[in-house]
Structure formats: C-alpha cells, structure tokens
Amino acid sequence: MTIAEExxxxxxxxxxxAAAERDTDLAREYVRLARRVAERNRCGLPTEFRRFTCDECDAYLRPGVDARVRTRAGGHVVIRCEHCGATKRYPY
Structure with a gap:
C-alpha cells in the first residue's frame, strides 16, 4: 500500500x-482532500469511499441520514443525496 492510499x-x-458528529463542512473538506490526493498520485479511490460520497457536492453520505438508498428491480442500487439531490446508481 502506498503512502497516498494510506x-x-x-x-x-x-x-x-466528522459526518457521524454532524460536522458536514469538515467531512466535505476531508472528501475533497482525499479526491485531490487520488488525482495527484493517479490512484483510484476505494469502492466504499466512492459509494458513500456525493460527486456533485462532496458530501459524505450516511444512509438514512444524508442519503436515501433504494434497490430497484433491474438489479441496481439508487442513492440520492439529501444535500443537493444528485443520484447515483450501481449494480448489485
């Protein structure tokens, strides 16, 4: 594991x-920093990180609190950010 991944x-x-303590501004800053580190070092973000962050507003999403999570018959999960309304879909 590289230093950037750590x-x-x-x-x-x-x-x-920070999101658990409801400090959304601090959580957003951490998400932005992690994305910048990944871009500069050309390494991807972990799947769990990508699934629980909003691409539009950089919010850290907690299901049931900051995000609505639904499963659809087509075999995919839909996550909607409560902060900005952005939607993400991924298969299961």
Whole structure:
C-alpha cells in the first residue's frame, strides 16, 4: 500500500467520524482532500469511499441520514443525496 492510499484511507475514516458528529463542512473538506490526493498520485479511490460520497457536492453520505438508498428491480442500487439531490446508481 502506498503512502497516498494510506492517506486516502485515513481521510475516509476522518470524514466518516466528522459526518457521524454532524460536522458536514469538515467531512466535505476531508472528501475533497482525499479526491485531490487520488488525482495527484493517479490512484483510484476505494469502492466504499466512492459509494458513500456525493460527486456533485462532496458530501459524505450516511444512509438514512444524508442519503436515501433504494434497490430497484433491474438489479441496481439508487442513492440520492439529501444535500443537493444528485443520484447515483450501481449494480448489485
């Protein structure tokens, strides 16, 4: 594991903790930092990180609190951000 991947993982943990304490601005800053680290080092973000962050407003999403999570008959999950209304879909 590279230093960048370790830093991204740590920022993911910090964003999760900040979101749990309802400090959305701090959680957004951690998400932005993690994305910048990934871009600069040309490494991808972990799947769990991508699924629980909003691409539009950089919010860290917690299902049932900041995001609506629904499953659809077509075999995919739909996550809607409560902050900006952006929608994400991925197969299951």
């Amino acid at each position: 830093r991204i993982e740590r920022l993911h943990q910090l964003a999760s903790e």
